[in-house]
Amino acid sequence: MSLLDDAIWWHVYPLGALGAPIHERNGSESSHRLRRLDAWLDYAIELGCSGLLLGPIFDSVSHGYDTLDHFAIDPRLGDADDFDRLVAECRARGLNILLDGVFNHVAASHPDAARLSRRGEDGAIRSWEGHGGLTALDHSNSEVADLVAEVMLHWLRRGIAGWRLDVAYEVPPEFWREVTGRVRREFPGVLFLGEMIHGDYSGFVEASGLDTVTQYELWKGTWSSIKDRNFWELAWALDRHAGMCRGFVPQTFIGNHDVTRIASEVGDDGAVLAATALFTLPGMPSVYYGDEQAFQGRKLEGLHADDELRPPLPASPAELSPAGEWMYRIYQRLIGLRRRNPWLSKGRLKVIAKENAWIEYRVSGDAPDQDLRVRLALEPQCSSTVMCGGETAFHWER
Template sequence: MTGPWWREAVTYEVYLRSFADADGDGLGDLPGLRSRLPYLAALGVDAVWVTPFYPSPDHDTGYDVVDHRNVDPRLGTLDDVDRLVADVHRLGLRVLVDLVLNHVSSAHPWFVAARAAGPGSPERGRFHVRPGRGPAGVDPPNNWPSIFGGPAWAPFGDGDWYLHLFDAEQPDLRHEHPEVAADALATLRFWLDRGVDGIRFDAAGSLSKDPAYPDLPDGWQPGDPAPYSDRDEVHHIYRRWARELASYPGDRLGVAETWGPPGVLAPYLRPDELGQAFAMDPLYWPLRARPWRDGVEALLAATTRHGRLPTWVHGSHDVRRAVARWGPGGARAVLLLMLALPGAVYLYAGDELGVPEVALADDAIRDPVYRRSGGTDRGRDGARVPLPWTEGGPPYGFGPAGSTPWLPQPAGWGAHSVARQRHDRTSPLALTRAALPLRGTWWRGRPAELTWRDAPDRCLAFRRGPDGPTCLVNLGDAPVDWRPYGDRMLLASTPADGKLPAHATAWLV
């Protein structure tokens, strides 16, 4: 291995509320996570990313934070965090925490004070506040949309409006305000002082907005450049935080949650900024050879020019389950493809089990996206259903017998459980457990330059550098002969004899 520990690390995203519930209140918690750490160590991951555990009213499942430097008592204590960090390090792993610094909860003391104060008050200066348009300010200040649906502005009721790029209960902070900047830095130091190995910066591109608050042009579509996302000024913030990360020992990692093409994420990876920036576009690439080859080459070119590598995201709590996006075979094939490529990989909890997307009843959905879209977008809860650890009936080992998980688990959920798959050599879990150590032996640390080999139509074949193993990916509908690419198959995403099945990946030497 060359470079810092995170350069080609495999990080496992623990969606805390759905991972393991120790006390039976229906919510996954820090003690529950600690009890399952041996499972993660045996899986072979390098690091664990823990989603927010801070005090929150849960309008957006913990991403609406009341106190960034404390723990929600439903989820544990600060002592539990310290024990978690110690346990993770004892197992030879690293731990990342999730900082939500673009916005706070509407129950945060700063916003409570801003709501009570009047227009023009200092309390409102910490937020993006503008007078409304139209008679008596009854219309929003501009036409910016919320990412969760509807307008991005909500009224105070006195002519002023506040910006919320997400839910109305998540008012956006003004990072130009000295108190906001100082508080964010204090939060960063607080968790680094407790020994965490890295920070995932939520909504990384949203921390700077155009102070003129211009309207979006006619014809604007989500994904187009916007005056509230990925502006040049946001990089001043990350350079400041990167200096703080660098002042601590142990190659502390800063990773940006970025959405967009290579040109959007690459600036976050400049030598004086962060170590990783999420490549989320591959989550939506179809299983066709040309989009993957072109996309991989573009991401490698954009990241290596800054001395970094791509950060491949196989799954996330913000998108549908991998098997829903690519199919069961495709999800396994993409996992082996990503593990062979240069860079880091993020694996979402449950995708190593191949759990499906769950169709929840309307009254079970908690995601504010569902409410704000008027029910037209069912949101992200289908990928957040608490994990099945055991067979039998609910809660399938997620919590104590008789407890009720915060999202309902479907009938038969135990068929996807760790217990069911533990001794099944053909299971998704067995594939993941086999792939991660093999990756360390055969792929990690190899050259970042890809040598593309001739391949059948609808297939990809490459080495990293001029020699070494070959990764063969069959994205077609018919089997292909793998023997021209190696004498021995190290691993295949689907059992293969002389031919590699459709929608499958093999590692060959």
């Protein structure tokens, strides 16, 4: 069974979650913050997750996506020994690790930027999307392919299970196919998750050789339909999702390090409906740290646009506010339902009926008892109900 079949990821942005300085980094700082994750591994297990999806941990200028050295742990987080310790602690608990690979661009101050970066017709180095501190890599340069393959293999040999590929959609799919092909010769079971926001998801997966991509269409359809009280939009997104699922297992989510928190977007009640959808639909789900505690946070503008989305965790789960306990228990129940029905990851999805304020859909598998029916409703009260094998497997209402 592959990771796609039964993985549920706890997605953590380490620089924020572990309290590292991001905007005003002291270049001489050395810390062992990565070890603070030890206190949260049992928490992830008790939540029901099977792996850690970690945001950037490599040496960088500020937020982690401006990489300086793909082979070194960011000194604000620790060192190679701290990483090896984390791998060992995860392995002891049966947790897999996905690392965030930023291979579309690097920091403008990267030591090899001049040699590896894309250049315009005038010969000038190309910045990435106008960000002066980032330079886009030249993926037609064989040295870039060599570097990416070498980085991937280096950390796989140290015990990770796969890679999230940042801005995968801007990298030529033939580049991914070449590089991942090299890596799979040594690690045939490696998982490659590409970040994709728009475009032909199925076509990109087929052309690139990646295992899966982020399902932003479903994310948008989920929160928007709840916020606007228009489940026709979700029905459209579910039909699209069903089509994708015939070709691959999409990576599903209702929150990540780049988007407004689901509880801030649709309120706590709406967040329960969104979580119900997340864990009952086909795909490979991830939980962004704190969503299971009803954390609030909005995507803003400017230098500090993501600060609310990437807050520090307390030293241990025992120090969490009790105000989020009720949401945590709901997540436990829904994830438990998901883990008892791992066939859902590749289930067949069909919308049964919908109106503006409610929707019903069905997910079925190959066996007669693999049948799940879900109703999400905003009226007359907010509620979600999951029927499995003709019995109520989950029900919540406000």
